Amino acid sequence: MQLNRRVFLAQLLLCFSLLSIASTAIAKEKSAYDLLMERAISKPHEVELARKGIAETSIDRAWERPCPYRELRGTEEEEKEFLYHCERWDDCVSVSAQASVFTQAFFQNHQRQPDDQVPWKLYKDGSIFLLNPSDFKWADGHLRQHALKFAEDNWRLFEGRDAHEASDMVEDKFWQWCSAEPLTLWKADDL
Structure with a gap:
């Protein structure tokens, strides 16, 4: 018993x-919602890097993260500067994704037989991507113009690579250039 x-x-x-x-x-x-919320909020160390002014170059895969400058507070002048940082950040994120698409399109067009290739002029001026001259105005237009030139010069990044891996490489290289663009471009847009 x-x-x-x-x-x-x-x-x-x-x-x-x-x-x-x-x-x-x-x-x-963690649920998908928790993961999404975690990615949508800047982490404390990212905010600290923004405070030091080195967030763009010090955050791994920064183009996948929200702008940490939004979390900073200061004088009215400092907050305007933070706003310009975030405008540049957001534009760099969106245009780096476009740079990846442009680069892959240049690569795919190059892979076609010469008779089947779309004229390069349509790629270079962006009309193949449904861009028109107004899309090249202001600071984000400057970035888009560079993204097209970047795609033309770097289409080989897709050669022999998985599309996802190549896209990450394009976004990383484009981010390095884009995040170093002077804030004066965004300040001039406000005038």
């Missing part, structure tokens, strides 16, 4: 242990 009681208690203890482990594991598992 006492043996049955001990076996029963051991099984009961094991059951409670398994339940507590399972509930802990479930609690630690």
Whole structure:
């Protein structure tokens, strides 16, 4: 009788242990919403890098992160500067994604037989991408113009690589150039 009681208690203890482990594991598992929210908010170390003015070059895969300058507060003049940083950040994010698309399109056109190639002029002026002259105005237009030139010069990044890997390389190289563009371009847009 006492043996049955001990076996029963051991099984009961094991059951409670398994339940507590399972509930802990479930609690630690993040939902897609949690992951999305985590990516949408700047992390403290990213805000500190923004405070030092080196966020663009020091955050790994910065083009996938929100602008940490939004979290900073200061004088009215400093906050305007933070706003320009974020405008540049957001424009660099969107245009670096476009640079990847442009580069892949240049690569694919180059891979075609000469008779099947779309005229290069349509790629160079952006009309193949449904861009018109008004898309090249202001600071983001300057970035877009560079993205087209970048794509023309760097289409080989897609050669022999997985498209996702090549796209990451394009975005990384474009980000390095874009994040160093002077804020005067964005300040001039406000005038």
